[in-house]
Amino acid sequence: MTGPTTAHTPGRSLRPARTARHPRTPHPSTHLDVDALLDDPATRVVVCCGSGGVGKTTTAAALALRAAERGRSVAVLTIDPARRLAQALGLAELDNTPRTVAGVDTSAGGRLDAMMLDMKRTFDEIVQAHATPAKAEQILANPFYQALSSSFAGTQEYMAMEKLGQLHELTDASGAPRWDLVVVDTPPSRSALDFLDAPARLGSFLDGRFVRLLTAPAKVGGRAYLKVVSGGIGLASSMLTKVLGTALLTDVQTLVAALDTTFGGFRERADRTYALLQRGGTAFLVVAAPERDPLREAGYFVDRLRADDMPLAGVVVNRVVRSLAPEVEAPTAAAAVGHLEDADEDPHTDAVVAGLLRLQARTVATADRHAQITERFADRHPQVPVASVGLTARDVHDLEGLRGIGADLAAAGTAPGGRRATG
């Protein structure tokens, strides 16, 4: 591995322009004001989305905690939290309903409830709520339903949306909303777009033309103009029977018929939740890491939210490395390491300082790169507010750690640079 100095061209000025170190100052209008978003009573839903491994769950939990401690009544719906974070949120009990989180400062009048999504149970509950007991039992026992509710690609996204809609609509005895803010983390999809697309895909599959044709062959039969289609259906059916087996097709037909008569189409349900997301009270936060691929993914997502008229609040860039000693430039630090290696006045101290300076050179190089990548994103999406969160020295798995993240998120909106830990 090469030393940290090689990233810098020899002969380059030892003191680069200040903008290289504080690149976010030229974009004051595009800072994301997290507190204004969380404090606004009109904000009813916050959706944290982004590609896998960028810290969506932690961001969602930190935002929910901050909102609660600033006086709002908050429910946070997480999908797949790290074990210790789950413990910190009191998510040991998996009963698919939000539980009060202990240790939250409620002096401002707020509170925090948390839950982890149980996808199969959420699906089962929809069936049970909308079908007669006998019918529900029949549906739940259907082999295809079991595959659909536990492993279908897209079911998790669909159920996350469904649960979000339920939490949003829940009211207390007086008719007031049970929570005035619901924060949701999205499933670890291969692409951030899956969260938006999967429910419609599942809906269109179950309501789709092909399933309808399969399940209603009798209605198609006698009509001359459908003969071609019907012939195609025959071919398709026989092909699918060969590929998938008769039992599966029969299971699908039975299931779709049963679901259809008990509650309105799947697509209709998905459309309703989609409409909730488009409303003004919802804010999408796209979470990313300061690397090329996650930010490119964030860019796709931002474009897509725009195209669908979804309310985008901004982009959160996590794990940004920042130097705690910005006065010491990388090339200066690297050059000084060389001097220390030649000197032998106080080898003990020199060894420590040499290490500190090597680390500083490396940290500044990484910080510059993260700042550049983030700035490039901001240039390409000038209207999108951005907040960045510093990389923490340790993994976050308690309320104190979440408070730190929340404070950093909020600070990023008002002041350039942060003073958090580095790599």
Added chain:
Amino acid sequence: MSTPATGLDPGVRLHVVTGKGGTGKTTVAAALALALASRGRKVLLVEVEGRGDIATAFDVSPLGEAEELVLRVSGGGEVWGLSVDAKAALIEYLRLFYRLGAAGGVLERLGAIDFATTIAPGVRDVLLIGKVYEAVGRTSGERYVYDDVVLDAPPTGRVGRFLDVNREVADLAKVGPIRHQADSITALLRSPATVIHLVTLLEEMPVQETVEAAAELSVGPEGRTTSIGLVVVNQAREPMFDEPAAAALVDGGVGPAEVAATLGRLGLPADPGTVAGLLRQGRDHVDRLDLEDGQLAALETIGAPVVVLPHLLDPSGSGSIRELAQELADQARFPDR
């Protein structure tokens, strides 16, 4: 801190690469393909999630449905790329087994292809891995067309299900070509020709997922399992202090006064804020390395060779892939062609 990796079995021909999202799984898969090619081997790198990551990693134009030469390495090795799409695979499959001809278009228009590829993830996965299976077994004359196939598989959270195609289609297709194909795939995945490489960062959550995935993947039904090849630690931090220096930093043996004096002597800024910042950075670094050591110990319980790749400044750049390939080739002794 790295454990010297033992060489892989020379009979290994299918490398399945997985890892938690954000760990650099695709970069490592690309580096592995390049490392194998650098031994003069002809390698096919396959992606199954249609994200175009292979093309991005090697900085070439997007891959189509046909295998394409991505890179030729001096010494005769080659990296080929393929982006598999389930729908195209099904149409091809139906053509092959049922001489479908033009009817494919009708099926597509009716939504039957969509239906079949979304109806059960199992069918989709059989089709995707089916292409990989075919490429692994393809021969030209006496020898295999590809010496190695590297599969950039779904992330750890989904890979168990992805690879367990037999169980997935068991309830769905009891007979017929899909079932037959699933059986053949399972036989390949459980044979000594296949290994799974797990990519992780030295952080709590990815390590936990890696250990869990290793346990899940090595407990197959009927006792037959796919073996774990390498555990690849990506982006490991380089230690900046030797042990005495780290100790002096943590126990305060070298504190603000000494550091300020030395910085002053070097003509560097030595104000209290800078000194405190540098010291805090140093202690955080030592702290983080301690944490990483703990995570490394957890990975070693998996029982597979651990390869440690350095943290590069631009982890996803194409120059980085070469550097990582070199590290992989040095640490895991891949057989020559």
